[in-house]
Amino acid sequence: MQKQLRVGIIGCGRISVMHLDPAVSLEYSNLVACCDIVYERAEKVAKEYNVNAYVDYKEMIEKENLDVVHVCLPHHIHTEVCEYAFKKGVNVLSEKPMSIDYDSAVNAVKVAKECGVIYGVIFQCRYNNSAQFVKKTLKSGKLGKIISARSVLTWIRNDDYYLESDWKGTWDKEGGGVIINQTIHTIDLVNWMIDSPFKKVYTKMSNRLHPAIKVEDTAEGLVLYENGVRYSFFATNNYGIDEPIEIKLHCEKGDVTFNYNDAYIVYKNGEKEEAHQQTNATYKWAMDYWGIQHITQIEQFYKACLGIEPLDLSGEEALKTHKLICEIYKQGKLNFHNEV
Ligand SMILES: NC(=O)c1ccc[n+]([C@@H]2O[C@H](COP(=O)([O-])OP(=O)(O)OC[C@H]3O[C@@H](n4cnc5c(N)ncnc54)[C@H](O)[C@@H]3O)[C@@H](O)[C@H]2O)c1
Known part of the structure; x- marks a missing residue:
């Protein structure tokens, strides 16, 4: 049987629904945990999706034996969180933009490569x-x-x-x-x-x-x-x-x-x-201007993590x-x- 990726979501704000719904509905993934520094946000998502809630993404990564994390965070911490996950051997799908400067994004690509993990960046359009x-x-x-x-x-x-x-x-x-x-x-x-x-x-x-x-x-x-x-x-x-x-x-x-x-x-x-x-397709809480293609890109990313096909948007x-x-x-x- 196809292995299911153990998935965690970091950041339970506005865009998170576009990641949560695919993570629970796609055949390649099993959503197991979510994290937000505002506990009430993580708790709300955890109750709705029946997963574990965390306020500390490092603890979530340590405890949940994750294959994939989705980074749905404020821009300035994207690469810091991605690199932490890479070094723990976890594949990452980060929301755009990669970071707020060029050098940190270049470094994140380098670290992902060194760690032998998959680094995808959302450009769903x-x-x-x-x-x-x-x-x-x-x-x-x-x-x-x-x-x-x-x-x-x-x-x-x-x-x-x-x-x-x-x-x-x-x-x-x-x-x-x-x-x-x-x-x-x-x-x-x-x-x-x-x-x-x-x-x-x-x-x-x-x-x-x-x-x-x-x-x-x-x-x-x-x-x-x-x-x-x-x-x-x-x-x-x-x-x-x-x-x-x-x-x-x-x-x-x-x-x-x-x-x-x-x-x-x-x-x-x-x-x-x-x-x-x-x-x-419709997503609860979704905005029209986000489009509906997060799920397509997320599915492609999961297939790459499982070695089914090469990653499109690295x-x-x-x-x-x-x-x-x-x-x-x-x-x-x-x-x-x-x-x-
Ligand atoms: N692809 C798209 O079309 C699209 C659309 C909207 C937003 N986004 C992107 O998604 C990302 C998030 O945007 P948003 O609108 O959901 O923001 P948001 O502020 O609604 O959500 C971010 C969440 O991260 C949490 N957070 C902050 N620091 C944290 C930490 N250290 N650990 C855990 N949680 C932490 C916040 O409490 C908040 O709930 C951004 O990169 C944004 O550009 C993409």
Whole structure:
């Protein structure tokens, strides 16, 4: 019979449901424990999922003989917790971003390798039908090369969203605002499609409407890639609703428009193709803008842990986007405007 991975979740906050539900429902895993420094949060999850609750992740790892932990924590402690688990021989699936700086993420990849464990990083939007379809079409050569790309994210996060948390909206714990938390997924999708190292980044960042925070609520920029592609992005948390994101790729043989649900390709010869999300899956407490593909990525990660197939989205793969995110902040902080 297939071995079931013993799984623990570290961090029982907002995103944890997207990890808890797959961990209990997938055939490869057995959720056995959860941990949160706020005991009531761990206890609530423990009761609901019938698992053991901890406030100390080190104790959970020591006592539960885990094969896998999911890291669903504030950004600044991601790599510290991942490395502790790696050194105990535990595979880790970390929420994005890898960390709030580049060097610690590089080090985490190194430590995972030295310890011989699997390190996955969540970028669930890559598993949307729309993104998979666009990537496959680009790989086939049917669109030719990408010439330029753009992405737009116009969402809303009021001061209340930040005030509910002791780490969001801070440089030292979140590492930034709309770039590292919200539009990181659109930047990851574009970076994955372009599939080249970047050579230069121009960014402007500002905080326009959020007295409660110090980080950017708005950012725009241009990324020049070694393969010649130019990528322009705009992101703000000052819109009135969470509008669907928009990504456009202008290619040699046609144009692509896609978001988390739908993708449309119009070729220069007049041919048209499209792809759409096909699922009725719902998650209690889930937000629409998270999408529903955590379960797909988590299943792929578990299969890699069991040696059934190679890991898709490793720490090394995620580093490509993380490097770009860190460079965007390096440039953006040089001319940061606090307008509140
Ligand atoms: N992939 C996505 O689309 C997506 C969406 C939302 C959040 N996230 C990511 O998930 C992570 C968590 O975000 P969130 O919104 O759930 O945050 P949150 O603040 O709601 O939850 C974090 C939890 O971690 C707990 N915690 C803090 N330090 C701890 C420690 N040392 N040990 C144990 N528990 C500790 C907190 O008490 C809190 O309950 C972040 O990395 C965030 O970027 C990803």
